[in-house]
Amino acid sequence: MAATTNRDVTSLGSTVPVMPPELIRQAPEGVPSKEISYQEAIREALREEMLRDERVFLMGEDIGKHGGAFGVTRTLFDQFGPARVRNTPISENTIVGAATGAALVGMRPVIEIMFVDFSGLAMDQICTQAAKLRFMTGGQCKVPWVLRMPQGGGAGKSTAAQHSQSLEAWYAHIPGLKVVLPSTPYDAKGLMKAAIRDDNPVIFLEQKFLYSFRGLVPESDYVLPLGKCDIKRPGSDITIVASGYMVWHAMMAAHILAEEGVSVEVIDVCTIAPLDEETIGQSARKTGRVVLVSEACRDYGPANEWGMVVMERAFEYLQAPVVRVTGRHTPIPFANSIENGVWPDTPAVVNACRSVLNW
């Protein structure tokens, strides 16, 4: 059952799609839509929420003219000016703490930390202050901020050990925080709007490999619910639970397996916390076979939590052991030759599914 590191996929079928069409055409049918990138989707959400609500403002390092580490806030400085698109000193802990202070008095800050890897500098303000303030004051206050952080890696990115981590488990472990990790432009926009309108501190993780991926989003305003998994593809033989970029691999695996007559259900854990246990449990009870796919390091990672949810909610329905396909438990290396080997890919997901199907 060593599916985690098994990459000996010999038959991948002949028609591997470049991109899973369901992820590109995710917007509801019949609604006027446009095709934009994941990065543009986040920017649109920020722009529209800033126009809708003057309490919303942005703060972070180099988010002004420069547009932030990945250009997400580009053009917003010109539109809203330096007061609402605010360049800060390199002071991660105080950027977050200041957002908390502003939120306490009625603002709705959206802040950026350049890479999730840098958020270690702000752990006190994120986990020990913002997450606990409402609780330890007996509900006297609320902290409605959104903390945007690019995270993760991707083939050929070569950003090495301090700019490539997937750290959703750090934050999902802290009661009082919500953690979002969208996989598509449609989800990114709708979930960002929900995060801004939510009254709690929300960690909004952006998978940087996905920034350039394009998909359809509705022309009009829409908001997606926080705390819900999204069924990206319904199926009946096996469930793949995945998040972030791994949803793309899960969908590609589903296409490959469909050619072999296997019906795969793909569950996107687009809100990491609080976790929608019901949707995962339901799917596991239906298919009886589950593969978990997460980019984060394996040990104590998100996939392990999903696996326990399956155990608690669907054990008696399982027809095979649950298998996880995750990032290997290593810092991310620089050299492509080894970097490419640390993250799950489509063959690894296909292989894991086959091992579960043939168990």
Next chain:
Amino acid sequence: MEIEHDILMEMYRRMVRIREFELAAMDLFKRGQVKGAIHLYIGQEASGVGVCLALRKEDLIAGTHRSHGHNLAKGADPKRMMAEILGKETGYCKGRGGSMHIAAFETGSLGALAVVGSGIPLAVGAALAFQMRGEDRVAVPFTGEAGSNTGNWHEGLNMASVWNLPVVFVLENNHYGVSTNIEDVVKVKDLSQRALAYGIPGIRVDGFDVVAVYRAALQAVERARRGEGPTLLVTESYRFEGHYAGEPEVYRTRAEVKEYRKKDPIPRFRNDVVNDGLAKPAELDAINAEIKQEIADAVQYARQSPEPAPSTAMEYIYA
């Protein structure tokens, strides 16, 4: 500048209230009725009272693990304060915070954060909101002298100064961070000089003299209200009790504590106003009697209040 009689009497009332409140809390602690730890402000009352009387209700303070005094100085109700220390549902934080997180938002608070220095960024952010909205409110984070070595403190002073935010950073020098004397961990003798690095005024004031603190705070607060930016206000003080109630105090001599106790801000103020003919002893005695009763009532209220129901354990985690 003459200080109105009402304000002088309020200075005395609030200092006595903090003192009596903490003596009562210490008594309850020694009898095992307070769980956890309490960090006492006894000896430092003039600092919190002098600062908070220079503020309006809508100005906000950010507290620390040692903030019974800051809350009471800002006008918090001793009943709900004592109930919180005893972990009761009627406490300001409904028993979820306790002594270290005691915060009365209704009287103008950003919370009490028990990680040294962590309240600084919150005050900076609140002040940023005031500035963005054109409000003439001021945010005041309290920290002990040891807090001025934290990253939060330096990042916060830098951000507030570069954005000209209405913050008054109050640094209460009680000389010890737990057991460590400030002279062992900071090179400069005058902590107000740390303001120089941020291009803002640093004021150093006798923290046993409530009138001096009040005047200095007013100056800093008015500067902030005028939009001229933050000030660092250092109040030179001393805590008469240990870091927490019952702490062994192996790091200082009894003689040192005895020497500092001679500077007690409450009898000093009393002597000053009586000698200057600004108040009659009977007037001050009446305040003492009023506060004694008020604190006795607070203890009774707290004792009789219910504890939070176990079924409510998961409340207030999310809004």
